[in-house]
Amino acid sequence: MGAPKRNRKKFDKPKDIWNLTRINADNALIKEYGLKNMSELWKVQSELSRIRGNVRLLLSGGVGMANVEQALKARLVKLGIISNDTETEKILELNERTILDRRLESVVYRNGMARSMKQARQLITHGFISINGRKFTIPGYLVSIEEEHKIGYYKPIEIAPVSKPEEAEVEKATN
Numbered sequence: 001m002g003a004p005k006r007n008r009k010k011f012d013k014p015k016d017i018w019n020l021t022r023i024n025a026d027n028a029l030i031k032e033y034g035l036k037n038m039s040e041l042w043k044v045q046s047e048l049s050r051i052r053g054n055v056r057l058l059l060s061g062g063v064g065m066a067n068v069e070q071a072l073k074a075r076l077v078k079l080g081i082i083s084n085d086t087e088t089e090k091i092l093e094l095n096e097r098t099i100l101d102r103r104l105e106s107v108v109y110r111n112g113m114a115r116s117m118k119q120a121r122q123l124i125t126h127g128f129i130s131i132n133g134r135k136f137t138i139p140g141y142l143v144s145i146e147e148e149h150k151i152g153y154y155k156p157i158e159i160a161p162v163s164k165p166e167e168a169e170v171e172k173a174t175n
Helices: 020-033 038-059 066-079 088-093 096-100 104-110 117-125 165-174
Strands: 129-131 151-153
Touching: 020 038, 020 096, 038 066, 038 088, 038 096, 066 088, 104 117, 104 129, 104 151
Parallel strands: none
Antiparallel strands: 129 151
């Protein structure tokens, strides 16, 4: 059986934990992206902080950092966060929304497979969404560019067809 796995937090709490402006901004992101709780947002912020730290280390001129720079850029390009011709300095300008837009629940909603972000999350956790025929139940899964077009339903489900989110907003505005 072996030794038990050591579970560790995948996020760091903000230093200004009771700052009302930060809390309001975080709550707006949570509502917009249909996140479950603050810790999901903190995971994204910690990942972004780690990426920025690596970029700052690269820009400081460390010896033998060419391989690290190529690996970091390749990973971010594969996830669709940056493009191939993005400069290293531009990576520092990334924000939470760029990563949140690559989550599986965001991609499912943008593809019109769900009516809202909350419904997209529900469909994923209940096992209705698959990527390339493989069931995914993790709403926070970061979807790569290659996998984005292979998202479909795992089980048959009847959801009234919904136009793209942008088209739905235009319809609401005209009515």
